[in-house]
Amino acid sequence: MLGEVSTIVVSSPDYAKEVLKTHDLIFASRPPILATNILGYDSQGLALAPYGDYWRQLRKICAMELLSSKRVQSFQPIRGEELAKLIKLIDSKEGSLINLSKEVTSTLSTIVSRTAFSRKCKNHQEFISVIKEATEVAGGFDLGDLYPSAKWLQHISGMKPKLEKLHHQADQIMQNIINEHREVMSRTVEGQHEEAEEDLIDVLLKFKDANNLTDDQIKAVILICTLRPKLEKLHQQTDQILQNIINEHREVKSRTIEGQHEEAEEDLLDVLLKFKNTNNLTDDQIKAVILDIFGGGFETSATTVVWTMAEIIRNPRVMWKTQVEVREVFDKEGKSNKSILEKLEYLKSVVKETLRLHPPGTLLVPRECKQACEIKGYNIPFKSKIIIHALTIGRNPKYWTDPERFTTSSFDYKETNFEYIPFGAGRRMCPGITFGLIDVELPLALLLYHFDWKLPIGMKNEEFDMTETFGSVVTRKDDLYLIPTIYHP
Numbered sequence: 186m187l188g189e190v191s192t193i194v195v196s197s198p199d200y201a202k203e204v205l206k207t208h209d210l211i212f213a214s215r216p217p218i219l220a221t222n223i224l225g226y227d228s229q230g231l232a233l234a235p236y237g238d239y240w241r242q243l244r245k246i247c248a249m250e251l252l253s254s255k256r257v258q259s260f261q262p263i264r265g266e267e268l269a270k271l272i273k274l275i276d277s278k279e280g281s282l283i284n285l286s287k288e289v290t291s292t293l294s295t296i297v298s299r300t301a302f303s304r305k306c307k308n309h310q311e312f313i314s315v316i317k318e319a320t321e322v323a324g325g326f327d328l329g330d331l332y333p334s335a336k337w338l339q340h341i342s343g344m345k346p347k348l349e350k351l352h353h354q355a356d357q358i359m360q361n362i363i364n365e366h367r368e369v370m371s372r373t374v375e376g377q378h379e380e381a382e383e384d385l386i387d388v389l390l391k392f393k394d395a396n397n398l399t400d401d402q403i404k405a406v407i408l409i410c411t412l413r414p415k416l417e418k419l420h421q422q423t424d425q426i427l428q429n430i431i432n433e434h435r436e437v438k439s440r441t442i443e444g445q446h447e448e449a450e451e452d453l454l455d456v457l458l459k460f461k462n463t464n465n466l467t468d469d470q471i472k473a474v475i476l477d478i479f480g481g482g483f484e485t486s487a488t489t490v491v492w493t494m495a496e497i498i499r500n501p502r503v504m505w506k507t508q509v510e511v512r513e514v515f516d517k518e519g520k521s522n523k524s525i526l527e528k529l530e531y532l533k534s535v536v537k538e539t540l541r542l543h544p545p546g547t548l549l550v551p552r553e554c555k556q557a558c559e560i561k562g563y564n565i566p567f568k569s570k571i572i573i574h575a576l577t578i579g580r581n582p583k584y585w586t587d588p589e590r591f592t593t594s595s596f597d598y599k600e601t602n603f604e605y606i607p608f609g610a611g612r613r614m615c616p617g618i619t620f621g622l623i624d625v626e627l628p629l630a631l632l633l634y635h636f637d638w639k640l641p642i643g644m645k646n647e648e649f650d651m652t653e654t655f656g657s658v659v660t661r662k663d664d665l666y667l668i669p670t671i672y673h674p
């Protein structure tokens with residue numbers, strides 16, 4: 186039990202299969218989370234909507250329209266343009282240390298922003314920074330949600346130090362607040378009247394003894410109450426930006442209908458607005474889906490590009506093999522060939538191995554049990570929260586032995602293989618696989634084609650730090666800095 190929620194962590198392929206396949210329907214919903222209720226328009230996006238007709242309707246629009254292979258291909262010019270800028274930028278810094286994490290994240294966030302709003306969004310950087318803050322606050326809120334019994338989190342790799350620090354900071358602030366309140370209260374009791382309205386902490390302290398409340402329980406309530414306004418403020422900001430973008434899109438559309446033709450690619454928002462009427466979608470629902478695309482769309486891909494570069498810089502043989510393949514194929518076929526990525530088999534296998542070792546969604550988005558059931562002798566109560574630990578499953582040496590495994594098998598992400606679930610499985614499996622993979626494979630191919638890469642001067646392969654940080658997406662603790670040298674074919 187976590188607080189009042191029965192929580193089950195699944196860390197073996199057999200049990201993952203029970204949840205994601207055998208009992209998929211029972212576990213196809215998501216548990217409600219206060220942060221996403223506030224930030225995510227009452228969980229009206231695809232990722233957090235409860236399982237049911239509304240979710241099915243959105244999933245269909247996403248699969249058939251927004252994230253289909255055809256749509257993903259239609260954004261190739263945007264990808265090409267932004268990646269060419271990245272290559273040019275790195276070109277200009279040849280021989281010096283560059284922050285690859287920062288440059289790759291910035292390029293991929295621009296690609297996602299342009300595919301979502303094309304050029305009509307003037308302030309996409311502002312939007313992305315609000316989204317980033319929102320993700321951080323939402324991630325932090327989870328801690329607050331579980332504050333009284335946060336011990337379980339310590340078992341999840343990498344989280345303990347961060348939690349302890351956060352816990353310490355929050356605890357310190359709240360203890361001071363409680364102490365101040367106590368002081369004021371005691372002065373009032375002693376007759377030194379002080380002009381002060383009764384606030385939430387006063388009320389809690391008043392009821393503390395009668396209800397056997399501990400200081401920690403009071404702090405948990407404070408945490409929830411202080412975060413709520415912050416979440417609401419962030420929600421207002423994102424809402425305002427999104428509403429402006431929707432209005433601009435409508436304006437452009439009406440100008441086009443009135444005959445004032447405007448040069449514009451069809452972006453994802455155009456597609457959603459097209460389906461709005463036939464599917465009775467509200468503006469808020471459209472905004473929630475756009476947030477899903479930002480939430481799932483670039484940090485996952487950017488972190489996979491960075492982890493792949495980090496893994497292969499430590500392993501010169503793999504780096505060399507990948508570069509030989511990319512350079513041979515590109516020199517022969519040309520970089521702009523539409524189906525070029527299909528030919529980069531070794532690069533694809535390297536990406537698969539990176540997603541095994543570093544799945545961005547270390548814990549798949551949680552599921553909720555919709556009906557009490559039994560799994561291999563364990564009773565799973567109604568409304569239990571199920572957390573599937575993709576990272577532990579992927580790193581289990583029992584299932585993973587051959588280091589070049591992905592080169593010898595024709596392995597597909599969509600195959601239901603529960604030893605390997607970087608995109609989840611079942612009804613709620615990631616619908617953005619094609620979108621995500623192209624944003625990983627293409628940047629990597631170009632970075633490896635155009636440049637040879639070296640570690641910072643004086644650093645040895647074996648000293649290279651691979652520490653992770655825990656968050657909604659698991660990234661490197663420190664940014665990846667490497668030195669590029671231009672490749673001359």
Ligand code: HEM
Nearest residue numbers: 231232481482485546607608609610613614615617620621
């Ligand atoms: C390397 C890239 C990506 C990885 C590793 C990844 C991983 C995941 C995982 C693990 C889930 C949860 C699946 C489950 O519960 O079984 C998920 C769900 C989701 N992803 Fe992705 N994702 C990636 C890219 C994307 C992209 C590019 C988009 C959209 C543009 C996207 C949109 C979504 C959405 C909307 C869901 C929720 C689906 C639902 O609940 O029905 N993802 N993703």
